[in-house]
Amino acid sequence: MEKRISLNGVWHFRESNASEWYEGEVPGCVQLDLIRLGKIEDPYYRMNEIKFHKLEEKEWVYKKEFDFNAKDKNEYDAIKLVFEGIDTFADIYLNGIHLGKVQNMFIPYEFDIKDIVKDGNNVLEVHFDSITKTIKAMEQTSPVKLEWSGESGRPYVRKAQYSYGWDWGPRIVQVGLWRGAYLSLVKYAEIKNPYFYTEKIEQNKAYVVISAEIEGYIVQDFEAEIEIIHNDISYGKKRVKVQKNRIKTTMLIENPKLWYPNGIGEQPLYDIRIRLLAGEEIIDEKSFRSGIRTVKLVREKDEEGETFIFEINGIKVFAKGANWIPADNLLPRLTKEDYYEYIRLAKDANMNMLRIWGGGIYEDPAFYDACDEMGIMVWQDFTYACAEYPDQFEWFQKLAKEEAEKVILSLRNHPSIVLWCGNNENNWGFHSWWDNGDPKYLGNYIYKEILPKVCAKLDPSRPYWVSSPYGGEDPNSETEGDRHQWNVWSGWVDYEEYTKDKGRFLSEFGFQSMPDWKTVLSYTSPEDRTILSPVMISHNKMVEGMERLVRFMVGHLGFPKDLKSFVYLSQFNQAEAIKTGVEHWRSRKFKTAGTLYWQLNDCWPVASWSSLDYYKRKKALYYYSKRFYAEILPHIKEEGDGITIYGISDLLEDKEAKVVIKVFKLDGKKIAEKQLETRLIANDVTKIAHYKFDELNIGYSVKEMPIAIPGCTLPVEQNKELLESVVYVEIIADDKTYENYKVFDKFRDLDVVKPKINYEIKEDKIILTTDVPAFGVFIETENDIDLSDNCLNMMPGKEYEVSFSNKPKGIKAFDITQLIADI
Numbered sequence: 100m101e102k103r104i105s106l107n108g109v110w111h112f113r114e115s116n117a118s119e120w121y122e123g124e125v126p127g128c129v130q131l132d133l134i135r136l137g138k139i140e141d142p143y144y145r146m147n148e149i150k151f152h153k154l155e156e157k158e159w160v161y162k163k164e165f166d167f168n169a170k171d172k173n174e175y176d177a178i179k180l181v182f183e184g185i186d187t188f189a190d191i192y193l194n195g196i197h198l199g200k201v202q203n204m205f206i207p208y209e210f211d212i213k214d215i216v217k218d219g220n221n222v223l224e225v226h227f228d229s230i231t232k233t234i235k236a237m238e239q240t241s242p243v244k245l246e247w248s249g250e251s252g253r254p255y256v257r258k259a260q261y262s263y264g265w266d267w268g269p270r271i272v273q274v275g276l277w278r279g280a281y282l283s284l285v286k287y288a289e290i291k292n293p294y295f296y297t298e299k300i301e302q303n304k305a306y307v308v309i310s311a312e313i314e315g316y317i318v319q320d321f322e323a324e325i326e327i328i329h330n331d332i333s334y335g336k337k338r339v340k341v342q343k344n345r346i347k348t349t350m351l352i353e354n355p356k357l358w359y360p361n362g363i364g365e366q367p368l369y370d371i372r373i374r375l376l377a378g379e380e381i382i383d384e385k386s387f388r389s390g391i392r393t394v395k396l397v398r399e400k401d402e403e404g405e406t407f408i409f410e411i412n413g414i415k416v417f418a419k420g421a422n423w424i425p426a427d428n429l430l431p432r433l434t435k436e437d438y439y440e441y442i443r444l445a446k447d448a449n450m451n452m453l454r455i456w457g458g459g460i461y462e463d464p465a466f467y468d469a470c471d472e473m474g475i476m477v478w479q480d481f482t483y484a485c486a487e488y489p490d491q492f493e494w495f496q497k498l499a500k501e502e503a504e505k506v507i508l509s510l511r512n513h514p515s516i517v518l519w520c521g522n523n524e525n526n527w528g529f530h531s532w533w534d535n536g537d538p539k540y541l542g543n544y545i546y547k548e549i550l551p552k553v554c555a556k557l558d559p560s561r562p563y564w565v566s567s568p569y570g571g572e573d574p575n576s577e578t579e580g581d582r583h584q585w586n587v588w589s590g591w592v593d594y595e596e597y598t599k600d601k602g603r604f605l606s607e608f609g610f611q612s613m614p615d616w617k618t619v620l621s622y623t624s625p626e627d628r629t630i631l632s633p634v635m636i637s638h639n640k641m642v643e644g645m646e647r648l649v650r651f652m653v654g655h656l657g658f659p660k661d662l663k664s665f666v667y668l669s670q671f672n673q674a675e676a677i678k679t680g681v682e683h684w685r686s687r688k689f690k691t692a693g694t695l696y697w698q699l700n701d702c703w704p705v706a707s708w709s710s711l712d713y714y715k716r717k718k719a720l721y722y723y724s725k726r727f728y729a730e731i732l733p734h735i736k737e738e739g740d741g742i743t744i745y746g747i748s749d750l751l752e753d754k755e756a757k758v759v760i761k762v763f764k765l766d767g768k769k770i771a772e773k774q775l776e777t778r779l780i781a782n783d784v785t786k787i788a789h790y791k792f793d794e795l796n797i798g799y800s801v802k803e804m805p806i807a808i809p810g811c812t813l814p815v816e817q818n819k820e821l822l823e824s825v826v827y828v829e830i831i832a833d834d835k836t837y838e839n840y841k842v843f844d845k846f847r848d849l850d851v852v853k854p855k856i857n858y859e860i861k862e863d864k865i866i867l868t869t870d871v872p873a874f875g876v877f878i879e880t881e882n883d884i885d886l887s888d889n890c891l892n893m894m895p896g897k898e899y900e901v902s903f904s905n906k907p908k909g910i911k912a913f914d915i916t917q918l919i920a921d922i
């Protein structure tokens with residue numbers, strides 16, 4: 100039986116060459132302790148980040164004194180000191196005795212202290228080296244040069260790679276005991292590394308495998324009793340013998356309740372209780388939660404190449420979601436509630452998958468718990484990103500192996516995790532960016548040898564994938580594997596390009612926007628509030644990030660009136676861009692089998708590709724995600740001499756639906772309306788109807804423009820009537836309405852009419868109407884409240900309802916025409 104004594108809470112710390120001690124906190128880090136003490140300012144305000152850079156040179160000591168009772172020492176067979184996370188290079192001392200050196204922030208460390216811990220007062224010290232100095236020294240003495248982006252020394256340290264700065268994040272090199280610490284006291288024996296997974300599901304039977312290791316300190320014949328419980332009902336109980344310090348058995352569960360991703364089923368979770376018994380005496384007991392489901396990555400040859408489809412319980416699932424980055428640069432301040440809120444937001448946006456990106460961390464347990472509970476599948480990268488890694492060194496190989504083992508052992512019971520992935524973009528780098536020199540492909544031994552072996556051994560329940568992107572001759576190919584579509588945005592290409600992309604699974608693609616206006620106010624002082632001020636630029640970490648925001652805004656919408664207009668227009672542009680990509684790829688279901696846009700969240704207040712800003716304020720893209728990721732999505736496509744309407748359905752049953760098609764002139768006049776009944780095919784794309792333009796009363800007249808000359812930028816002759824029209828489609832199924840709209844050119848080239856937007860508050864809702872088609876209608880409130888919807892595209896004759904978390908004060912509603920400068 101294990102007893103734990105927490106060592107969390109108040110510690111003391113000092114700079115290693117100073118004598119004065121200050122109060123610090125564990126879990127925590129030096130940076131947070133210094134902020135709390137008022138010794139350094141908030142790094143996220145203006146350019147305070149710079150003040151944190153000089154901390155990188157320093158070394159620190161953290162100290163905790165604790166009382167220990169001699170009785171415990173005699174009673175327990177093992178006494179261990181456990182750190183759940185140490186960031187990063189540190190020496191541990193107990194009562195002046197050196198316990199060891201640590202060098203990996205991602206794994207727990209455990210020390211046997213039975214012979215060192217004393218009766219009464221004990222002094223525990225953790226001496227932190229300067230991470231930056233250490234990695235610089237490693238780099239200088241290394242016989243090989245590594246390819247990298249950002250800080251050149253970062254591949255040498257097993258520390259979250261983004262902490263050295265990224266194209267959306269500041270450089271803040273966290274140091275400290277970022278996760279908890281405790282004493283573990285064990286009597287007789289302990290159950291270790293319990294594991295539960297589904298081997299197969301046949302009709303109404305699930306075969307599940309349960310295993311565990313027994314760390315024993317006495318010689319005894321143990322047995323284990325395993326019980327599987329759901330909602331207080333036992334689904335099976337079994338006794339097995341412990342053999343060679345291990346148990347492993349298969350159990351049959353009749354009528355299992357299966358775990359499904361959000362949108363296609365429930366997320367029942369089972370409690371698995373393992374009791375270690377000597378006769379009838381309980382020696383140890385461990386309980387944990389898991390789910391029953393199978394996962395397969397379906398890779399089958401087809402006419403376009405090879406599929407890349409996640410199949411859960413034998414059902415093909417189109418992955419809808421985003422990439423996840425660490426939600427702060429100072430990680431210990433994130434709470435369980437924060438994680439639950441983020442996952443709730445992902446679920447509410449109709450997502451079913453998040454990819455934990457390899458430049459971040461293996462997340463907090465609360466993250467995975469929330470994903471288990473809410474049906475968010477997790478694509479888990481190992482934490483290697485955008486660099487070569489020094490795998491020519493044996494010590495590095497050992498670190499990689501140990502890390503993989505510990506991470507897999509701690510996470511493998513989460514049904515939400517559906518994939519282990521070797522790294523982010525390193526194999527793409529080998530192929531396309533880096534001059535690999537000699538030795539070549541540094542890091543590949545980890546992704547192709549170490550990780551697949553450890554995964555196969557410790558977790559046969561889910562697939563392993565070498566990298567993201569990966570598959571095919573070119574790891575970023577459109578015909579196989581997953582793909583990062585960065586021609587758009589990073590390659591300065593505009594977002595229409597998405598509609599030509601035949602990627603099989605889009606694990607990254609993105610488009611930047613500014614954060615919420617209130618967030619912009621929070622990190623600037625009045626003199627910073629211009630688009631190109633140094634503070635504004637420093638809160639967009641991408642080289643030429645602001646330039647791209649301007650370029651694509653001008654390309655689609657025109658010039659913003661002022662900074663605030665720039666903020667809103669950038670969000671509208673981003674939302675339209677990602678909508679374009681997602682709709683196209685969903686319409687290729689299952690030729691394309693997933694879209695994970697870059698990125699769900701931010702780690703500080705910044706202009707980035709996110710849909711939620713650092714304060715979890717929703718950007719336009721977040722509201723759009725709810726719509727373009729809905730289980731039914733109307734898709735309007737210009738084809739031949741008209742439009743085709745498709746219904747994309749993720750439902751597992753065919754669905755009878757009503758379809759309403761309306762065509763408006765931009766001045767508000769309705770020129771056509773059609774209604775029809777349709778049957779949407781389950782988990783597929785249904786072609787609902789095709790209309791020629793003249794059937795929709797969209798005639799043909801030439802917009803008077805000069806005819807384009809090759810190589811010249813003059814606008815092309817176009818159908819004026821089409822440019823004056825907007826097609827609006829509703830699919831109504833089970834009393835829910837799914838809507839979409841289409842205009843036929845870039846907004847800046849259309850004669851969008853300034854709308855009269857009326858709004859009133861009725862009970863707990865804002866009700867909005869418009870006289871003419873209105874695009875990108877933002878509701879802004881003086882107070883900081885949560886709205887159920889925003890950035891609306893409104894048609895005349897319809898009421899739009901938006902509910903709120905708190906009564907809105909000082910409401911304003913405006914559309915894009917009011918944000919674009921008349922210049």
Ligand code: BMA
Nearest residue numbers: 265266267485523524607697
């Ligand atoms: C991809 C990611 C990140 C990066 C993002 C935006 O390359 O893997 O490295 O932040 O694009 O540029």
